[in-house]
Amino acid sequence: MNMNTLLLEVEGLTKEYENYSLGPIDFKVEAGMIVGLVGANGSGKSTFFRVLMRVIQEDKGRIEFFGKDLHTNETEIKQNIGYVGELLDVYEYLTIEELASLIYYWYPSWNKDRFEYLAKRYEINKKEKYGKCSKGTKKKVEFIFSLCPDSWLLLLDEPTAGVDIVSQRKIKEDLMKYMDDGDKAIVLATHNTEELNQLCDSIYVLRHGKISDTLNKDDIYENWSRVWVSRIPETIKNHISIINTSLTPPQIVTNNIQSVEEFLKKEEITINHTQRLSLEEVLEYLIE
Numbered sequence: 493m494n495m496n497t498l499l500l501e502v503e504g505l506t507k508e509y510e511n512y513s514l515g516p517i518d519f520k521v522e523a524g525m526i527v528g529l530v531g532a533n534g535s536g537k538s539t540f541f542r543v544l545m546r547v548i549q550e551d552k553g554r555i556e557f558f559g560k561d562l563h564t565n566e567t568e569i570k571q572n573i574g575y576v577g578e579l580l581d582v583y584e585y586l587t588i589e590e591l592a593s594l595i596y597y598w599y600p601s602w603n604k605d606r607f608e609y610l611a612k613r614y615e616i617n618k619k620e621k622y623g624k625c626s627k628g629t630k631k632k633v634e635f636i637f638s639l640c641p642d643s644w645l646l647l648l649d650e651p652t653a654g655v656d657i658v659s660q661r662k663i664k665e666d667l668m669k670y671m672d673d674g675d676k677a678i679v680l681a682t683h684n685t686e687e688l689n690q691l692c693d694s695i696y697v698l699r700h701g702k703i704s705d706t707l708n709k710d711d712i713y714e715n716w717s718r719v720w721v722s723r724i725p726e727t728i729k730n731h732i733s734i735i736n737t738s739l740t741p742p743q744i745v746t747n748n749i750q751s752v753e754e755f756l757k758k759e760e761i762t763i764n765h766t767q768r769l770s771l772e773e774v775l776e777y778l779i780e
């Protein structure tokens with residue numbers, strides 16, 4: 493596969509529950525990309541993944557993986573996706589090695605040596621029943637399983653939640669290694685801003701079931717700022733790039749520092765100090 497190949501394309505995806513609706517969602521993932529998915533609890537990240545994995549059925553929309561429609565090519569597509577998303581709980585009575593043998597039959601490209609290597613690397617006791625594993629160990633087991641096939645795409649729903657610090661570091665290393673040959677991609681849902689910062693090329697923000705923003709780190713660094721000013725004029729409320737204002741001390745948060753600087757100059761307002769926002773600060777404004 494070449495760079496810039498679309499590995500996942502979603503258009504107009506919707507899913508309605510009684511008290512929640514997802515979408516319509518448009519979403520694209522190109523080969524070579526790690527795409528972050530971030531949102532408040534209940535914003536719909538897991539629902540989105542579950543629709544993509546056909547654990548639940550969408551109401552409307554088009555889902556294509558690797559240029560093929562999900563509905564008509566489900567088996568082939570899913571055999572080329574590594575997934576972390578708490579699907580294994582129904583197999584709690586199996587040991588890790590029994591689970592591995594079961595999943596092995598599902599994935600033609602399952603790499604047994606890689607399983608052995610990763611089980612050692614993450615210090616997994618293969619004889620332990622899955623249901624008896626701690627929360628973090630379950631996540632590690634799921635993560636290991638997602639890496640065992642030679643998949644083209646990883647869909648990872650909070651792979652490091654509850655995982656110890658050393659294993660979190662190993663997971664990050666393994667994800668970067670996975671991306672080494674350039675034609676694969678990862679969609680990573682996480683609440684961990686360090687992971688988003690270190691791993692992701694672009695970040696989709698999910699808010700009340702809709703993609704409210706798409707960010708990349710360069711944009712954030714170049715455009716998002718907090719500006720301390722001599723006064724806040726009434727007219728600033730109409731400015732399109734203002735995210736937040738506060739009066740004590742007078743300050744403005746903007747997602748377009750250049751246009752705000754021009755505006756303030758016209759209004760003859762002095763800028764006392766300007767500070768770039770971190771990804772964490774930006775996300776706090778966007779997922780609220």
Ligand SMILES: Nc1ncnc2c1ncn2[C@@H]1O[C@H](COP(=O)(O)OP(=O)(O)OP(=O)(O)O)[C@@H](O)[C@H]1O
Pocket residue numbers: 509510511512531532533534535536537538539540
């Ligand atoms: N089977 C279901 N029936 C009805 N509502 C559901 C069902 N499954 C999920 N929901 C609702 O869908 C919404 C989105 O839930 P989801 O688990 O996708 O959020 P999330 O972004 O993954 O949250 P978190 O960050 O806490 O993991 C929630 O309001 C939830 O109550």
